[in-house]
Amino acid sequence: MRLEGKVALVTGAGSGMGRATAALFAAEGASVVVVDIDEAAAQRTVAELATREKSFARACDIGDSAAVARLFAEVEARYGCLDVLVNNAGVGQVPGDGFDQYQQRLARRSEQLAAGVEPDVFTDMIVDLTDAGWQRIVDINLGGTFYCSRAAVRLMIASGRRGSIINIASLSALSGEGPAAYCASKAAVIGLGKCLARDLGPRGIRVNTICPGPTRTPMMQSISREWQQALERAIPLGRLLEPEEIARTCLFLASDEASAFTGQTLAAAGGMMML
Numbered sequence: 083m084r085l086e087g088k089v090a091l092v093t094g095a096g097s098g099m100g101r102a103t104a105a106l107f108a109a110e111g112a113s114v115v116v117v118d119i120d121e122a123a124a125q126r127t128v129a130e131l132a133t134r135e136k137s138f139a140r141a142c143d144i145g146d147s148a149a150v151a152r153l154f155a156e157v158e159a160r161y162g163c164l165d166v167l168v169n170n171a172g173v174g175q176v177p178g179d180g181f182d183q184y185q186q187r188l189a190r191r192s193e194q195l196a197a198g199v200e201p202d203v204f205t206d207m208i209v210d211l212t213d214a215g216w217q218r219i220v221d222i223n224l225g226g227t228f229y230c231s232r233a234a235v236r237l238m239i240a241s242g243r244r245g246s247i248i249n250i251a252s253l254s255a256l257s258g259e260g261p262a263a264y265c266a267s268k269a270a271v272i273g274l275g276k277c278l279a280r281d282l283g284p285r286g287i288r289v290n291t292i293c294p295g296p297t298r299t300p301m302m303q304s305i306s307r308e309w310q311q312a313l314e315r316a317i318p319l320g321r322l323l324e325p326e327e328i329a330r331t332c333l334f335l336a337s338d339e340a341s342a343f344t345g346q347t348l349a350a351a352g353g354m355m356m357l
């Protein structure tokens with residue numbers, strides 16, 4: 083029971099690795115605030131927690147600063163403290179991100195290459211990325227991490243807790259493979275985490291970032307079976323990660339066992355990237 087008596091908040095906990103993390107934290111004794119933009123999904127997660135009586139679910143768009151402030155006011159009223167924040171909620175694709183057009187051009191270029199002709203089609207990912215598409219991805223992946231971290235730190239300071247903040251970025255932040263707004267926002271999450279780790283270290287608040295590799299969650303279902311197989315071949319362990327493996331990495335960073343770790347970037351990626 084490594085998190086007995088602790089209060090944890092996990093964003094995007096209605097699905098995938100956030101859901102697995104909430105379940106593992108509860109199994110280790112934590113009260114868990116399960117946050118997701120999808121209220122029904124958040125409720126389903128809470129219903130399965132070992133600590134469901136002392137946990138609760140809340141619908142919140144973490145890209146909305148005012149909504150995040152209301153969420154943390156409720157956490158303060160209910161528990162008076164916070165020990166662990168997992169900034170997990172994130173999006174890879176939104177309307178207006180130009181990814182469909184990019185994929186069409188990529189397919190045409192691949193056909194030309196396969197046919198042995200000099201390709202005259204280029205992928206040009208950025209050309210169809212609209213302001214709105216860029217802004218929404220940045221608002222959620224980076225803005226949400228900022229809004230939640232700020233509110234969590236205020237609460238950790240007020241309650242005198244030596245907390246742990248865990249950001250979920252992505253291997254894409256390091257490799258540049260993925261949609262432009264996604265790679266950029268996830269890379270910024272790493273920078274924000276390092277800055278906060280340096281600043282908050284003297285208070286005993288630790289901040290670390292996990293870069294998951296391709297992980298078997300609903301987010302992965304948007305890519306084709308062939309693409310998944312290509313990813314598996316590129317991973318030294320020869321398989322996609324499971325959400326429970328990311329959850330165990332979060333548990334390590336949340337627990338006192340990681341007392342030496344702050345400002346670190348951990349690639350939980352089956353060896354796909356070696357830092």
Ligand SMILES: NC(=O)c1ccc[n+]([C@@H]2O[C@H](COP(=O)([O-])OP(=O)(O)OC[C@H]3O[C@@H](n4cnc5c(N)ncnc54)[C@H](O)[C@@H]3O)[C@@H](O)[C@H]2O)c1
Pocket residue numbers: 093094095096097098099100117118119120123142143144145170171172173174222226250251252253293294295296297298299300301302
């Ligand atoms: N699956 C992968 O291969 C992979 C790889 C690297 C990084 N990641 C990152 O891991 C995190 C979790 O991804 P996952 O694969 O479990 O995805 P997922 O789609 O299964 O879960 C993401 C959850 O976040 C919620 N969410 C989306 N926007 C939100 C918002 N504005 N406010 C609150 N909640 C919101 C969704 O409703 C969903 O329940 C994401 O940050 C993602 O970018 C995933």
